[in-house]
Amino acid sequence: MLVQILGxxxxxxxxxxxxxxxxxxxxxxxxxxRxxxxxxxxxxxxxxxxxxxRAGVSHKVNVKHGLAADALKSMIQKGETCSYDFAFVDAEKRMYREYFELLLQLVRVGGLIVIDNVLWHGKVANPLINDAKTVSIRNFNRSIMEDKRVSISMVPIGDGMTICRKI
Structure with missing residues (x-):
């Protein structure tokens, strides 16, 4: 729906x-x-x-096998900054900060970056849970809440999703 609304x-x-x-x-x-x-x-x-x-959309999908951070850095080096409309992140939780920074370079002003699993099964709200993934997501959530480069809305459905609009 967000991809459609955004055009x-x-x-x-x-x-x-x-x-x-x-x-x-x-x-x-x-x-x-694409x-x-x-x-x-x-x-x-x-x-x-x-x-x-099976869905007939293979021609629209460019699959990049390997580490996402490497693929994103390569796209930046190839001059693709500010040329993407939408990004969705549901990968290694401890890498969310790095993915976000790279995607901010690739997504255009007015574009969206959507991050999944930001509630992490409610663990981020429990100060007694301090495993590496939980702490990483908790810190990431705090940092984007204060980030002046985006406006955000955290949707508390399922495991939580944050929608960031690049300003």
Missing amino acids: AEKCIEVGVFTGYSSLAIALVLPESG LVACERDMTCLEVAKRYYD
Whole structure:
């Protein structure tokens, strides 16, 4: 829905897993639209590719196998800054800060960066839980709340999702 409302044509997904969200994005992109889908696990990519093929959207999806941070840095080096409309992040939680900083360079002003799992099963609100992933997400949430480069809305549905609009 967000991709449609935005009229997005160029999107990025960081963390594909089975391809559910990237498929949803690709299905609503215009025929000329493109999605860069970053995933380090080849088994996950093979599952996702089967769904892209079955849905007839493979031509819209540019799969990048490897570390997402490396793929995003490469896109920046190739001059793709400020050229993407939408990004969705559901990958290694301890990397959220780095992904966010890289995506801020790639997404245009007015574009959206959506981060999944920001409530982390409610653990981020429990000060007694201090494992590395929970602390990382907690710190990330705090930092984007204070970040003047974006306006945000945290949607407390499921495991929580933060929608960031680049200013």
